[in-house]
Amino acid sequence: MATRNLSRREAIRLAMLGVAGTAIAACAPAPTPAPPPTKAPAPAAPAPTQAPAAAPKPAAAPTATPAPAPATPTPAPAKPTAAAKPATAPKIKIEYLGYVDDLHKEAWSVFEKANPNIELEKSVVVGGWLDILAKISSRLAAGNPPDLISVPTYGQYITWGRKGLLLQLDDYVKADKEFGTEAIPKKVLDGYRVDTKLYGIPKDYVAWGLFYNVDLFQKAGIKPPDDTWTWKDVVEKGAILKKEAGEKTVFSYLTPMGQGNAEGWLWQNGGPGFFDREKPNVDWQTPTINHPKNVEALQWLADTVLKYKLAPGPEALKTEASTPRMLTGRLSMWPGTTINTVELLKNEDKLNWMVTHLPLAYQGGPRATMTWTSGAAIVAKTKYKDECFAFLKSMSIGEGVVVLGRSGFSIPAGVKQVGAFLSDKMKRHGGQVFLDASQKYDIVQNDRLGPHHVQLLNTAITPNMEAIFLGRKAVADAVKEMQAGMEEIVRKPED
Amino acid sequence: MAATVRRKRFRWRDVEGYLFIAPHIVGFLAFMLLPIVSSMYLSLNAWDMMSPPRFIGLRNFQQLLYADRLFWQVLGNTVYYVVLSVPPSVVLPLLLAVLLNQQVRGVSIYRAALFMPVVTSALAVGLAWAWLYDGQFGLFNYVLSLVGIKGPSWLSDPDLAMPAVVAVGVWQGLGYNMVIYLAGLQGIGQHLYEAATIDGAGRLRQFMHITVPLLTPSTFFTLVMGVIGSFQSFGLIYIMTNGGPLNSTNVYVYYLWQTAFGSSRMGYAAAMAWILAVIIFIITAIQFRLARTWVHYQ
Structure with a gap:
């Protein structure tokens, strides 16, 4: 058979054609995969607007599987779980x-x-x-x-x-x-x-509770916190518990500083927080951060860091987070959530800790917890x-x-x-308070800020909250800016 | 003489030419031109990605320029970033390139070492430097503590955070600009230095009157690219500070990203992108205009 060497040009031409062909083939739509053979025919699940009458079979019926949905639903064996x-x-x-x-x-x-x-x-x-x-x-x-x-x-x-x-x-x-x-x-x-x-x-x-280091309280001869404590107790006892020692300072408190943490304190003080979520059908159009009770609560929180110096500020916390401070006995008490208990339970041998109710803003004040x-x-x-x-x-x-x-x-x-x-x-450490908080408190709300949540946080709330706790802005000024910034965001036409 | 119009005969050679540039043309159309045109269209729309874009004319631009307080703060931060980062990004690599243009042993190792940060991801660089800057456990504050100085909280102090991030950006870009300068240095003829030596010029004078002027094309390149790159800084900010504290490191592209993906305001973000493009275009045009007065091509 006669053979002929390809010229370089011809070789390139063929290669280009090959690549083009492959590319075209690759662009072709993939064949639709066949539905899993075992999939039992089932009624289609309801569209969001469908009336309750068209409700699907509960998922407890293994037959109520999706998609290609002709024919009659097959009765199915009762099995471990729905699907x-x-x-x-x-x-x-x-x-x-x-x-x-x-x-x-x-x-x-x-x-x-x-x-x-x-x-x-x-x-x-x-x-x-x-x-x-x-x-x-x-x-x-x-x-x-x-x-x-x-x-x-x-x-x-x-x-x-x-x-x-x-x-x-x-x-x-x-x-x-x-x-x-x-x-x-x-x-x-x-x-x-x-x-x-x-x-x-x-x-x-x-839910939130107040954790405390039992040994540090004993050493200071102070009765551990209980459900009668108020913010005043935190300041008074905190002053005794704090031990200044440079980097080894034992702080007596850990102040919640972000919106998701601090808002519960505004509720405790009788304020509505960033939006009044207790109102039925909150519309997320009316920010309420400039409410006097909110301002008062934020001032108290700021004072725990800047005036009374009971708690590490944001800079110190950036340098060393709260968990190592807790675990090495350099925090006497700290408000925290159930999430904190994971590390604390793992380190039971290192730290003698308990958790109790959050202190009230004042005697007779509402009990409130933020629930994420x-x-x-x-x-x-x-x-x-x-x-x-x-x-x-x-x-x-x-x-x-x-x-x-x-x-x-x-x-x-x-x-x-x-x-x-x-x-x-958990019981041994007083963990019942978390359940009490979530089930029995006067105000139990989550941290949502409506459809503009992220934008509100990024632009209006977080920078001003940071400024408060860094001592860069007076609480009143920061609140004024937060209110104006929030209103600007929630009231402008959607874009 | 009557003009004869001859129909051009189909030639494979012409097609081949287009085939050769086809990958680039397709890439350009799909990944450059189409997004550019789309973003221009989107900047005139309200679009949350979930429903069809809604035409609102210039309202995004109007809101950005007249009603978005953070926009101006962020633009100011970005200009600050550019002003802090561009001069050292131009000068330091020049000095390094001159040093590494000498015939010394192991010079290629030094060059490679200085180029390493360029090929390292911003993620790794950002995380490593965040540790170095750590107030309590970081290397910098440890060194300062050896001489009795209590180091600051580099990344959580609103006054220090931006310079700290800029320093990392400059460090990461040193190697790239150094290579540009090295290439420029190799193009300067030795005879110029020899003539200057005979005329009695010292090393410093040779540097100022031969090296620096003849490297102006390289300097111009690093300057233009440095300004453009600094206006678009994002990665290190994202890794190291998230725009904080107090929005002190919130730069233009970071805010654009927050707007687009955090708040799902794609039209607004597209308008931001176009304003940035115009700013960069104007600054670059000015740089080119001024270049005529100080850039010397041999």
């Missing part, structure tokens, strides 16, 4: 995008074990909440959303709900026997409502609505969230699961 299928069936992959850590992975593994047909694909976002929300927004905007997402109760979550990007869950919750109406405290669940519609399910929440909460939501476009709802159940009123509770990290959202939080260890 569980025979282990031999090919796995369904559900992508979760949001907050990921080892403790949560452990909690999710409970769901995965109970649902061997479901593989939870965890997409990690490096960074904080802002990065997580940005990533979710981008994925939703790109039309390539995950199935499940972490959600707070504010900011973009509200927009996603209003735009119908999240699955409305009211019908699912109503139709589910286990959920019922009281499975999660109404106040906690209502935090996830957007214009009365439910788009997310809380997994947990935290986070949960999960289902993306409306997912093919696996029921499987996703089963996950939400596991992580709110199921075994998954029990793992979080048992660690002390947070209080499970489910009323029946709350008990997991109060382990013997």
Whole structure:
């Protein structure tokens, strides 16, 4: 057979054609994957606007699986959990995008074990909440959303709900026997409502208490704090407890400084905080930070750092965070949340600690606690609505969230699961106060600031709060600026 | 003579030319031109990414310039960053390049070492320097403590945070500009120095009257790129300070990013991007105009 050497030009030409051909082939749409063969036909899940009458089968019925939905629902065997299928069936992959850590992975593994047909694909976002929300927004905007997402109760979550990007869950919750109406405290669940519609399910929440170092109180001959304490006691006893020693100074208090931390103190003083959330249907259009009771409370907080010098300031805390100060016996008392107990319980041998109620602003004043909460939501476009709802159940009123509770990290959202939080260890240290705070206090609210949450924090609130505690601005001036900045943001037309 | 119009014959050679530049053209269209045009369109719209853009004319620009107090603070911070960072980014690499242009043993090792930060990610650099700056455990304050000085809180003091971040940025960019200068130095003929030596010029005079003038094209390049890069600084701020404390390190692109992804205000952020582009364009145009008076091409 006759052969001919290719010229360089011809070789390049052929190569270019080859590359062009490959590129065109690569641009062709991928074939649509066939639905998992085991997927039972099921009625489609309701659109967000669908009336309750069209409610889907509760997720407890394994047949209520998603998508290609002709024919009659097949009766299904009762199984460990809602979406569980025979282990031999090919796995369904559900992508979760949001907050990921080892403790949560452990909690999710409970769901995965109970649902061997479901593989939870965890997409990690490096960074904080802002990065997580940005990533979710981008994925939703790109039309390539995950199935499940972490959600707070504010900011973009509200927009996603209003735009119908999240699955409305009211019908699912109503139709589910286990959920019922009281499975999660109404106040906690209502935090996830957007214009009365439910788009997310809380997994947990935290509450605040006053931790103290028992040994330091004993050494100083001071009776430990209890539920009769007021802010005045903090200042008076704090002055005795503080031991000045340069870098080894034993501070007597740890002042909450950011909005998410400090707002509870404004409530304790009878102020409405940044918005009056106690009002029904708060519209997030009327900032209230310039209320005199708020100003008074902020002044007291600032004084604990700048005037009485009981607590380390923001610069000192940047240099050395609060946890090592606690664990090395250089903090006599510090307000904190359930999250603090994780480290403290691990270090029981190093530190003799207890927790009690937060001091009142004044005798007879309201008891208040900030509760941070986070949960999960289902993306409306997912093919696996029921499987996703089963996950939400596991992580709110199921075994998954029990793992979080048992660690002390947070209080499970489910009323029946709350008990997991109060382990013997936790009880011994006085951990009952967290449950009392979240269930019995006069004011129990979370830190949400409405749809402009992030912008309000970044531009109007955080810089002014920092200025207060750095002593760069008088409280009155900072509050004036916060009020003006917040009004500017919430009242301008949406852009 | 009647003009004869001949139809050009199809030639493979012409197609090949286009094929060769096709990857770049496609890349330019898809990743440069399209986003530029899109961002211009978006700057005239309100868009939260979740619903279709809504045309609002120049309202984004109006709000930015007349109603956004933080915008002006952030712009001021950015100018401060540029003013602090550009001079040392131009002068220090020049001095280093002159030093490393000598025939000494291991010179390539020094050059490589100085270039290393350029190829290191901003994340790693930012984290490492945040540790160095740490008030209690950081190396800087430790060294200061050896001579009896109590070091400050570098990154949490509003007055010190920006200079501290700028120092890291300058350090990271040294190697790149040094390489530019080294290339420039290699292009200066030895005969000029020899002639100057014969005329009795010392090393300093040679540096000031031969090296510096003949390196002005390199200096111009580093200056222009330095100004553009400084206006767009983001990574180190994101890693080291998050724009704080008191917004003292909140620079333009960081605020733009917060606006776009934190608050989902893409139209507003696009308007910010265009204002920045105009600012950079004007400054660069001025630099080119002034360059005629001080840049000497051999």
